[in-house]
Amino acid sequence: MVLYLVVPCYNEEEVLHETTKRLTEKLNTMIEKELVSKESRILYVDDGSRDKTWEIIEKLNAENPFVEGVKLAHNRGHQNALLAGLMTAKEYCDAAISLDADLQDDTDVIDKFVEEYNKGNDVVYGVRDSRKTDTFFKKFTAEGFYKVMKILGVDVVFNHADYRLMSKRALEALSEYKEVNLFLRGIVPLIGFKSSKVFYERHERFAGESKYPLKKMIAFATDGITSFSVKPLKLISNLGIIISFLSIIALIYALVSYLTGVAVPGWTAIIASIWLLGGIQLFCMGVVGTYVGKIYNEVKQRPRFLIETHLKK
Ligand code: UDP
Numbered sequence: 487m488v489l490y491l492v493v494p495c496y497n498e499e500e501v502l503h504e505t506t507k508r509l510t511e512k513l514n515t516m517i518e519k520e521l522v523s524k525e526s527r528i529l530y531v532d533d534g535s536r537d538k539t540w541e542i543i544e545k546l547n548a549e550n551p552f553v554e555g556v557k558l559a560h561n562r563g564h565q566n567a568l569l570a571g572l573m574t575a576k577e578y579c580d581a582a583i584s585l586d587a588d589l590q591d592d593t594d595v596i597d598k599f600v601e602e603y604n605k606g607n608d609v610v611y612g613v614r615d616s617r618k619t620d621t622f623f624k625k626f627t628a629e630g631f632y633k634v635m636k637i638l639g640v641d642v643v644f645n646h647a648d649y650r651l652m653s654k655r656a657l658e659a660l661s662e663y664k665e666v667n668l669f670l671r672g673i674v675p676l677i678g679f680k681s682s683k684v685f686y687e688r689h690e691r692f693a694g695e696s697k698y699p700l701k702k703m704i705a706f707a708t709d710g711i712t713s714f715s716v717k718p719l720k721l722i723s724n725l726g727i728i729i730s731f732l733s734i735i736a737l738i739y740a741l742v743s744y745l746t747g748v749a750v751p752g753w754t755a756i757i758a759s760i761w762l763l764g765g766i767q768l769f770c771m772g773v774v775g776t777y778v779g780k781i782y783n784e785v786k787q788r789p790r791f792l793i794e795t796h797l798k799k
């Protein structure tokens with residue numbers, strides 16, 4: 487089976503040589519063990535880097551029999567770079583594994599990914615065993631994120647990032663998802679097909695620094711939620727209903743104050759209308775939001791079905 491290792495790179499000049507060395511060794515041992523074929527490749531995707539990343543990829547491509555490269559015209563972000571790589575690989579491979587250039591994701595488990603693929607799984611998720619190497623802040627925000635996603639009804643694999651194997655047909659299915667706001671770890675579970683998990687330890691970056699500062703992380707998390715859930719819009723409706731209900735209590739209170747003569751003239755009418763109108767407005771916004779949500783889902787033009795098997799004679 488032809489395996490492609492798809493590696494998005496943004497300003498990764500410090501890690502590319504070491505990464506290539508390690509991945510080449512890995513592929514060589516796997517070829518020896520006849521787990522993968524000689525046509526297997528490492529596919530680097532240069533995500534519009536500003537440093538020497540592309541020059542290094544070109545050089546590696548000339549020297550190393552496994553290395554291929556794709557260069558994006560602009561920096562389009564990790565998810566888009568990954569998609570570009572996977573869509574390129576899908577033409578040549580039987581399966582592709584996506585991994586980061588810094589090799590934080592343990593490459594020893596690549597064999598296990600392939601074993602799971604050989605058992606007939608179309609998608610194999612790499613799941614982090616623990617978060618020992620993370621700071622408290624990163625662990626807290628990351629795990630909190632997965633929990634919020636669950637509450638909002640988005641099906642994501644807990645503690646799985648983008649280290650995963652996808653078979654050719656899973657990649658073909660992925661190509662049917664036309665959305666622009668890409669959040670791959672939300673789309674892949676939607677594809678379905680038989681899947682399994684492989685557990686691994688995540689290491690520290692061996693060189694260079696993270697290309698995912700907090701700002702990008704927040705944008706990514708927001709994208710993940712708003713691309714997969716219209717629940718925040720429903721929350722507005724619910725808030726409207728609750729406030730309308732509270733307004734009745736406020737109204738009674740205002741009337742009582744009026745009748746007992748505590749209220750200043752005019753106060754009752756103002757208070758009553760603020761509450762009632764506020765509630766009604768929020769509720770109406772929620773209703774509009776519900777339709778906007780539907781339009782949003784339609785506009786994405788996601789495939790309505792993907793056939794897994796077709797029995798025929
Ligand atoms: N990356 C990318 N485009 C970007 C940002 C990052 O292709 O705009 C790549 C980066 O080169 C690396 C992977 O995405 O291979 C993950 O980034 P990083 O390791 O910096 O993130 P972290 O592990 O710190 O979350």
Ligand code: MG
Pocket residue numbers: 586588590691696
């Ligand atoms: Mg990293």
